[in-house]
Amino acid sequence: MFIQNFQRLYPSGYLDRLMKLLDQRLEPGADKNCIDRRIWDLFGEEWAIMFTDLSGFSRLAAEFGIIHFLQTIYESQRLFSRCIDDYDGVTIKMEGDSMLVLFRQPLKAVECAIDMQRAAKEYNRDKIEVEQILLCVGLGYGKILSIGEQDVFGAEVNAASKLGEDTAKAWEILVTESLAEYIRGRENVALQKIDFIPPGAKAAYQLIYER
Incomplete structure (x- = not known):
């Protein structure tokens, strides 16, 4: 049961982090180069x-x-x-x-x-x-x-x-x-x-x- 729950949660953590960074990238005045580096560092x-x-x-x-x-x-x-x-x-x-x-x-x-x-x-x-x-x-x-x-x-x-x-x-x-x-x-x-x-x-x- 633990492994099944882990498999469901683990990928969603990746996607959640990526979505947040992409949202930040769309904000007015966002430093896109900085955010891009963070995305590449993470993924x-x-x-x-x-x-x-x-x-x-x-x-x-x-x-x-x-x-x-x-x-x-x-x-x-x-x-x-x-x-x-x-x-x-x-x-x-x-x-x-x-x-x-x-x-x-x-x-x-x-x-x-x-x-x-x-x-x-x-x-x-x-x-x-x-x-x-x-x-x-x-x-x-x-x-x-x-x-x-x-x-x-x-x-x-x-x-x-x-x-x-x-x-x-x-x-x-x-x-x-x-x-x-x-x-x-x-x-x-x-x-x-x-x-x-x-x-x-x-x-x-x-x-x-x-x-």
Whole structure:
């Protein structure tokens, strides 16, 4: 009972503090720079951000119905949750066929993304085309605003979301420049620059790895 009550109260304390500071920011004559520093001091943290998406999912859901939609979501979450646990990821939210996951260590985010892709390929071996899971991943790294377990905000969050949900094709892992800095020179992986640069990032790359 104590743990359940704690889980209900703890995030609300974060949100309450943030709302009060935002209210102060709207007051006439407010020192917005000072308030912004306070917000970053309270909620600013460095994380690697992962956004996932399933290629062709909307088309298949429309064609094969809601049960197929739910089954694919269930199977993908069951499959990927093990990988996320293995690399110490924290799942913040799941919306439809997309997941937002945080990692303290950027290399663990990369390793997890590769492991998730390999797990999906293994899963698809004996599946017909319409039942296959085709994973797209976007990764970023940097200082973000983390509001308890409610949500996260920041330029790298937006960039990773744009890469994972809108830009990456099936089997692609796309990363921002900030995360790419932790990959360069590593064995068994390489970076290929892409033309698209998501808002909030300096550049973006496709991660090339042994499949």
